[in-house]
Every structure is written in C-alpha cells, then in structure tokens.
Amino acid sequence: MILTVTLNSALDVTYRVPRLRPHASHRVSAVGERPGGKGINVARVLAALGHPVTATGFAGGPAGSLVRELLAASPGVVDALVPCAGTTRRTVAVVDKASGDTTQFNEPGPLISAEEWAAFLARYADLLAGARAVALCGSLPPGVPVGAYAVLVRAARAAGVPVLLDTSGEALRRGVAARPEMIKPNAAELAELTGSRDPLPATRDARRRGAHAVVTSLGPDGLLAATAQGTWRAAPPRALSGNPTGAGDSAVAGLLSGLVEGLDWPDRLARAVALSAATVAAPAAGEFDPRTYEEVRGSVKVTAAQ
Amino acid sequence: MILTVTLNSALDVTYRVPRLRPHASHRVSAVGERPGGKGINVARVLAALGHPVTATGFAGGPAGSLVRELLAASPGVVDALVPCAGTTRRTVAVVDKASGDTTQFNEPGPLISAEEWAAFLARYADLLAGARAVALCGSLPPGVPVGAYAVLVRAARAAGVPVLLDTSGEALRRGVAARPEMIKPNAAELAELTGSRDPLPATRDARRRGAHAVVTSLGPDGLLAATAQGTWRAAPPRALSGNPTGAGDSAVAGLLSGLVEGLDWPDRLARAVALSAATVAAPAAGEFDPRTYEEVRGSVKVTAAQ
Numbered sequence A, B: 001m002i003l004t005v006t007l008n009s010a011l012d013v014t015y016r017v018p019r020l021r022p023h024a025s026h027r028v029s030a031v032g033e034r035p036g037g038k039g040i041n042v043a044r045v046l047a048a049l050g051h052p053v054t055a056t057g058f059a060g061g062p063a064g065s066l067v068r069e070l071l072a073a074s075p076g077v078v079d080a081l082v083p084c085a086g087t088t089r090r091t092v093a094v095v096d097k098a099s100g101d102t103t104q105f106n107e108p109g110p111l112i113s114a115e116e117w118a119a120f121l122a123r124y125a126d127l128l129a130g131a132r133a134v135a136l137c138g139s140l141p142p143g144v145p146v147g148a149y150a151v152l153v154r155a156a157r158a159a160g161v162p163v164l165l166d167t168s169g170e171a172l173r174r175g176v177a178a179r180p181e182m183i184k185p186n187a188a189e190l191a192e193l194t195g196s197r198d199p200l201p202a203t204r205d206a207r208r209r210g211a212h213a214v215v216t217s218l219g220p221d222g223l224l225a226a227t228a229q230g231t232w233r234a235a236p237p238r239a240l241s242g243n244p245t246g247a248g249d250s251a252v253a254g255l256l257s258g259l260v261e262g263l264d265w266p267d268r269l270a271r272a273v274a275l276s277a278a279t280v281a282a283p284a285a286g287e288f289d290p291r292t293y294e295e296v297r298g299s300v301k302v303t304a305a306q
Helices: A038-048 A061-073 A114-128 A148-158 A169-177 A187-194 A199-208 A247-260 A265-280 A290-297 B038-048 B061-073 B114-128 B148-158 B169-177 B187-194 B199-208 B247-260 B265-280 B290-297
Strands: A002-006 A010-017 A025-027 A030-036 A053-059 A077-083 A089-096 A102-106 A133-137 A163-166 A213-217 A223-227 A230-235 A301-304 B002-006 B010-017 B025-027 B030-036 B053-059 B077-083 B089-096 B102-106 B133-137 B163-166 B213-217 B223-227 B230-235 B301-304
Touching: A002 A038, A002 A114, A002 A247, A010 A025, A010 A061, A030 A038, A030 A061, A038 A053, A038 A077, A038 A133, A038 A247, A053 A061, A053 A114, A061 A077, A061 B061, A077 A114, A114 A148, A133 A148, A133 A247, A148 A163, A148 A169, A163 A169, A163 A247, A169 A187, A187 A199, A187 A213, A199 A213, A199 A223, A199 A230, A213 A247, A213 A265, A223 A265, A230 A265, A247 A265, A265 A290, A265 A301, B002 B038, B002 B114, B002 B247, B010 B025, B010 B061, B030 B038, B030 B061, B038 B053, B038 B077, B038 B133, B038 B247, B053 B061, B053 B114, B061 B077, B077 B114, B114 B148, B133 B148, B133 B247, B148 B163, B148 B169, B163 B169, B163 B247, B169 B187, B187 B199, B187 B213, B199 B213, B199 B223, B199 B230, B213 B247, B213 B265, B223 B265, B230 B265, B247 B265, B265 B290, B265 B301
Parallel strands: A002 A053, A002 A133, A010 A089, A025 B102, A053 A077, A102 B025, A133 A163, B002 B053, B002 B133, B010 B089, B053 B077, B133 B163
Antiparallel strands: A010 A030, A089 A102, A213 A223, A223 A230, A230 A301, B010 B030, B089 B102, B213 B223, B223 B230, B230 B301
16 A cells, blocks of 8 residues: 555635635635545545555544544545544635635644654554555644654655655755655745755755655646656646646655556656646545546656756 | 523634735634634623523534533533534634734534424523523524524513524514514614614614614614613723624623613613723623723713614
8 A cells, every 4th residue: 555644634624705805704605624634635646546545644633533534435545543632733725706716724733742753653664564655745733843754754764665755844854864765845845945946956956965856846837857767847738727726745646656556757747747737627635637637647748858 | 590592603713824815825823712603702791790691502513512612611601502413613713913803704504403493492491491581692503494583582572581682684683573672783784674774763763673672783883772761872982992803792791781680771881882892802702801891881971862
C-alpha cells in the first residue's frame, strides 16, 4: 500500500453564500463537510486510481470523529489515524455562488503532546513496514517539533520506502535536508526555500539542498521537474477554469502512483498534470473529474528543459 | 424560574483574522466557541442578573453536545434542551483584528422531525408549570411548523405565564396574532411586520395586531415601547462603540427580569437599555460589562412619547 501522512488533518467545511460582503451577516444556504488535509486528499485520489492506500496522522475531538466517519464512507482508504486529545481543526471555505470565488479560513489545529507524538512515531514505523511509498503532507499542528518531517523522512529512508514531502517554510527546509525522494513545492514555497523567484534555477537549487527530485507546481502552467534522469516541463493542453483547491494534492497522488507503478518521469508528470487539471474541473478537493483526466492525460506536453 | 426557548440554538464560533480579504486564504489565529442562539444569550444574561433560569429548545450532533458542555460550565443556567437527530448549527463570526468589524456566517440548523417537535411540546408544557415568564427567541430550524410560536404563545397564555416573543418574518406575524405579552422587534423586523418604516406608528400598529406591549429596538438610539400603560422612548445617555451582537438579547433579559420583579415600564426600559449598552461594551454576545451597566442604568432618559 501507499501511506499518506496528514499530521494536521482537517474537517473541510464549505459554505455557499450568494455573495460575500465583508462586515455583513450571511445566511448560509448549503453546508458541506468532507475529510480534509493534504494527505487525506492525496489518499482519496490514490484510492480512486485503484491503489491500496492507508491514511495516518492525528484526529481528535468532534471534528476528528467526523473526519473518521466520513473517511470510513469514502471507499478504498484505510484509516490509521492516531487519536489526540485536542480537536482536529476545521477549514471553512466560503464560496460565492455567483462568481465561484472562494474565501478560506483555516483553524490552527490541535495541540499535540509529546506522548501523542511518540505514539504517532510508533504507529508510523509499523505502517512503513507495509508501505511501497509514503507522502508527508501539509502543515504541522502546534506541539509537533518543527523538525518532524526530517525525522519521518529518515525513518522512511531507513525502511527503504521512497518518500515524497509536500510542505512549506521551516518544516520543508528541515525535511529537504533529510534527503527525501521527492518534494513538490509550489512557486511561493520554492521561493521561500531557495530565495529565488526564477523557477528553473530555484528548482535545481532545491535539488542541491537534498531532495532527489524536485517537482515544482506552476499553477495553470503545469509542472517543472528536476531529477537525476533529467529536467522537464509538463503543461496541460489548455487552461482549465474551476477551483484550484486540491490540485496540488492530486499532482502528489499522480507522482506517487507513477513512482510505485514504475512509470518513467515524463509519464509520471503527464499523469500528475492531468490529475491536477481534472481536480480543477471537479467541485471539491480530493476529487477529480475522470473524463477530464482521461482527456487531458493523452495531450499533456512534456518537454526537456535546459 | 424564567424559561427561555431557543428552537434553533447554535454553537457560536469566533475567528480572529488580521483583515478579511474576500477570495483569499486566512490563517485563523484564535478560535472561540460559545453556546449561542438568542434565547441562550438571554438565559445567560438573566443568570448573571441573579434570576433562576432554564433554557430549552433543541440540541443535536457534535455541535449540540458542545453547546450543552459549554452551557454546563456557564453558571446559573439549567439545561433543559431536547435532543434532536440533526446537528445543531454553527455560526461563524470572522472578526477583523484591526477594525473590530465582524463578518457573520449562519448555518441553517438541523431538520426537526414531527416526533422531535412533539417531544419538545411535551417538555415545554412541563417546564411552563414552573415558569414565571417565558422568552421565545430567534429563528425556527427546518421542519418546525411556521406557526410554532403561535402554538407556544397560546400554551403559555393557557398556563398563565407571560410570554415575550423575539423573532422575525412569518414566525413573528403568526406569533403576534396569538397575543403574547410582549414582542421586541428591531426596526427592520417591525417594518416587515407592519409595512411602515416610521417607528412610532409602526410600533402602535404592531400592538393592534395582538401583542399587549411592543418594544422596538432602535439600535444606538435605545427603545420605543407602546404598552397599555403608555408609550415611552428610552435612550442611553451617550452612544457606545463596540460589538452590537447580543444587544437585543440583553434588552429581552432586561424586559423579562423587570416584568418578573414587578418593575413599572420606565424602570424596565431603563434596565433594558442599560443592559444593551453594557453588551455593546462587552466582547461577546450573552455577556455584558457590569460597570457600564451600573453606570448607564441611572442615566437612561425615559420620556413619554405622543
């Protein structure tokens, strides 16, 4: 199976309003609740691709219970979340019905105790034994040491399991130094890591910092990958309009499934770009539109970059 | 005791953000959770005034459990909420840290079944037997008949318990016709009920529709009351800046406690205006600043209106 780690899992709540007006009162017409956090989105996409997948991380409180209930109802994802005393955070996405634009509010997440972190590490070590690959995704909840991802990368490497890291800031900086198989920053995360806003040299710089491969997501322009086998750009055949939330998580699912299936880099990148595009075309994170996926997959343009 | 009814109780959540930017993503720095809904706010203010008070209505799901937990921790309010299978709604107030302005999102509330409504009616009848006054407050959750407040007003009248109704729209229109002791519309609710935007004639018109007394809240300008004993305006000595959320609920608590204590109308109105002002000066609905209350109470200007 593929293991995904979401230390700061979330209950993703969607509110639909006719139009967001700052400092006004809004009657919410529809409330949607979904299990969320980047690693859980990745797990749901991997399951939809037919890969056996296990999701771990923390879940606690009423929102954590609801995340687990909703996860149990979504087919193909094995729940290996570790209980915590604090309450799993909610994210609230307020969607303007007219424009489709989203205003997002993200709670900080539960405070994780040293005992809970130790319990997670033990569970993670057990799960690695059965994993073909692992994705470490998203922010760290309060209380988890900032070097957490470096510890998890090292444990995966020691177990011989390839690891993809998708996070930001100091957690990314420290995680990269532990030499993960792949990182997947977006342009802003890459600039923060390297100090450069020029994607190609910054992507190469990030590789020199320790990652075996760096796949930078360029939003609607696709992906830019620097690997030991070469450097590529992969671009969708056309711009897709829709909700970009979760597009990066779908790219991670594409890269990781491609790695496990032994695809070469151009094919992995084409799959990742097509899944991203199909997620933009779908209404919610952790979902993709299968027709768009099939349609785009064959026409992603992958070119060698100099 | 005084009984307050909150059919659509709520978990009031507060998010603090540096500044609300539509269509951007916000990291929420602080999350506050409080038991809410108008009748529960009224109950908390009555308890703070030293009145024995019981809160009923519906509570269900994880948010309902949290409302009950938080209510148990707030001194003096007896919890007589009736369980429902649906989930109690959340309200999310996003507060700009810089300006203090609030953007509010209100979920619609749980779907109440016919059996749950019948269970509530039985509980309400039991509770009326021990009540000296009752407040019926706020919106109706889905599934509750639109004539619900008329039914509850008639049951209170049959039990000889004076009833104050604080709601809006069709629920108010039907409730007024059942002849409650008091209603407390704001200017917009009064205009919707009577078709007139001129507060004095509209307040008198609302009395003719069935309420024994109509107390219209005029926001920072105070209250306007049309009663069998006379017509009064009651105004605070000065405008208070702050958060007006819950000011109307505090006015209801002032009116109801004054009724139970046998205060005459000018004293009831002075108390209600002072409690409203003290709520504007406090950080959260269901709370008031005791110093502002004592300070304003002696200097509310109550004048006979023609």
